[in-house]
Amino acid sequence: MKKIYLILFLFTLTLSGTAQTTLTLDSCRAMALRNNKSLLASRARIQKSQYDRKAAHTAYLPKVALTAGYMRTGDEISLLSDDQKSRLSSLGTNAAGALQQAAGQIVQQMPDLAPLVQSLGTGLAPVLDQAGQQLVDALRTDTRNLFVGNVSLTQPLYMGGKIRAYNRIAHYAEAVAGQQLRADEQEVVLSVDQAYWQVVSLTEKKKLAEQNLSLLTRIDSDMQKMVAEGVATKANALTVSVKLNEAEMLLTRVDNGLSLASMLLCQLCGLPLDSRPRLSDVGLDDLPAPAAADTLTAYARRPELVQLETAVGIYDEKVRVARSAALPQLALMGGYLATTPSLSNGFENKLRGTWSVGVMLNVPIWTWGEHRYKIRSAKADAEVARYGLEDAREKIALQVNQTAFQTQEAAKRLRLTLKNREKAEENLHTATAGFKEGVVTTSDLLAATTAWLQAQTEVVDARIDVKLADACLHKALGTLR
Numbered sequence: 247m248k249k250i251y252l253i254l255f256l257f258t259l260t261l262s263g264t265a266q267t268t269l270t271l272d273s274c275r276a277m278a279l280r281n282n283k284s285l286l287a288s289r290a291r292i293q294k295s296q297y298d299r300k301a302a303h304t305a306y307l308p309k310v311a312l313t314a315g316y317m318r319t320g321d322e323i324s325l326l327s328d329d330q331k332s333r334l335s336s337l338g339t340n341a342a343g344a345l346q347q348a349a350g351q352i353v354q355q356m357p358d359l360a361p362l363v364q365s366l367g368t369g370l371a372p373v374l375d376q377a378g379q380q381l382v383d384a385l386r387t388d389t390r391n392l393f394v395g396n397v398s399l400t401q402p403l404y405m406g407g408k409i410r411a412y413n414r415i416a417h418y419a420e421a422v423a424g425q426q427l428r429a430d431e432q433e434v435v436l437s438v439d440q441a442y443w444q445v446v447s448l449t450e451k452k453k454l455a456e457q458n459l460s461l462l463t464r465i466d467s468d469m470q471k472m473v474a475e476g477v478a479t480k481a482n483a484l485t486v487s488v489k490l491n492e493a494e495m496l497l498t499r500v501d502n503g504l505s506l507a508s509m510l511l512c513q514l515c516g517l518p519l520d521s522r523p524r525l526s527d528v529g530l531d532d533l534p535a536p537a538a539a540d541t542l543t544a545y546a547r548r549p550e551l552v553q554l555e556t557a558v559g560i561y562d563e564k565v566r567v568a569r570s571a572a573l574p575q576l577a578l579m580g581g582y583l584a585t586t587p588s589l590s591n592g593f594e595n596k597l598r599g600t601w602s603v604g605v606m607l608n609v610p611i612w613t614w615g616e617h618r619y620k621i622r623s624a625k626a627d628a629e630v631a632r633y634g635l636e637d638a639r640e641k642i643a644l645q646v647n648q649t650a651f652q653t654q655e656a657a658k659r660l661r662l663t664l665k666n667r668e669k670a671e672e673n674l675h676t677a678t679a680g681f682k683e684g685v686v687t688t689s690d691l692l693a694a695t696t697a698w699l700q701a702q703t704e705v706v707d708a709r710i711d712v713k714l715a716d717a718c719l720h721k722a723l724g725t726l727r
Contacts, residue, residue: 270526271442274515278438279431281516288427295423299416305409308401317392326382334378387593391586395599398581403605405577406570411563418560422553429549432726434514439717441511443710446525448504450706455497458699462490465681465691482688489692539650540723541643547724548642554635561628568624572617574609642722649722653715660708663701670694670701 279285326334402409469486472478509519517523545551584599591598610617677694680686720726 268524268526269515271439274438274442274511274525275435277515277517278434282430282434282514285427285430285434288423288430292420292423292427295416295420299413299420302409302413302416305402305412308399311398311400313394313396313398315394317394319390319392321390323387323389331382334382336378388587388595389593393586393597395584395597396581398579401578403576403578405575406573407566408570411566411570415560415563415567418556418563421556422560425549425553425556429553432549432721432724435726436717436721438511438514440714441507441514442525443713444507445504445511447706447710448500448507449525451703452497452500452504454699454702454706455493455500458695459490459493459497461695462486462493465695466490469688477684478688485688485692489695539646539719541646543725544642544646544723545639548722549724551635551638551642551724554631554638558628558631558635561624561631565621565624565628568617568620571620572610572613574607576608577606579604579606646719646722649715649719653712653719656708656711656715660705660712663704663708667701667705670698674698 466483466486469478469483473480473483508522511517512519512521512523580601580603582599582601584597586595586597588594588596588598590600674694674697677686677691681688681691717726
């Protein structure tokens, strides 16, 4: 039992350590890149494109195929008609009359040969009948059971450039899949950045809400004492109490929002939703240096543009594929064919075969303009891809300039909010001192408190906006990693 308690205690410590792990922005990005399902699918698509490229390369190599078949027919192929078979089988019997007439003529001329001719005439008919029957049996094909086996080899010699074009298309498709992975990774990184800084923002706002609640709690305590001493009215105390309730509600809303934002970040990073990792927010004051809005960098680094440029190459290769259908195609063919019954030595009920080698040439002559129309269609698709590339270039240049302006605006807003915060802190300090001296009213003190909280909140929002604007600018430039 003690061992069980010890194991449970260690397991609880492990969970507690996991929940309290301090995560940086880079570690959150790394976990998201490892666990994101869309990225796993993109990597699987890259593997598919690699297999497609290898499959396209095999078109250069000879193909060997084995074909086998069996066929049973009701009647066999016959080289002789039934009438011919009957006459051949009765060859001696049918020739008996002619033989007797010839023998009679021989006996009349040579009476001494009568016994020999008579014996020859009576013995020759069966011999001729047997010879005719053997000929009928020899010409029987016995093709009711037909077995065929064929091993063939095909080696393309010239396909009009189609094989080479398909190999280039496969290479382009693999490059497109790689760029799609880069684009998906940048989307995931941007989503992680937004969720991360949202959690940091709400964490800072929670601290501000707690400070505001603590400040209003002290003011409410002082006000209760002042009411008890008769130097303040109950109306003043109720005003402070209302502000105190609002501060508690604000803290509750911020805490709920922080919980939801933390769940979103955990989901992106592949962590359990109920875990509450601590974030390294020490970099909130370490603002990034503004990146240069260089459209040339975006043209070279944006995966979307690289994909479109590769797509133009794919459509150019498709033009070559369409053109190859109008060109001659040459292939070397060879094989070995075996059948039973065999035909190489008469009709034998044995498995025999022979080899063959040949060249096949296919030359399109007249197709009513089909190939010309297909080539023009492929060229039109290539033009559409080029126009899409130019349009994407213009839009990306506009996006880079817009995000650069947003970055500059966020930096300017941060400078202004820092000045407002200094004034709000000074105003709150003055109002607090004046309230203690009795020269500042409760309403003025509460207004100073509200202004201080708003100024602090605006500074947090401005810092987060600077971080997010910088991330968006790097994504627009294609350098977000």
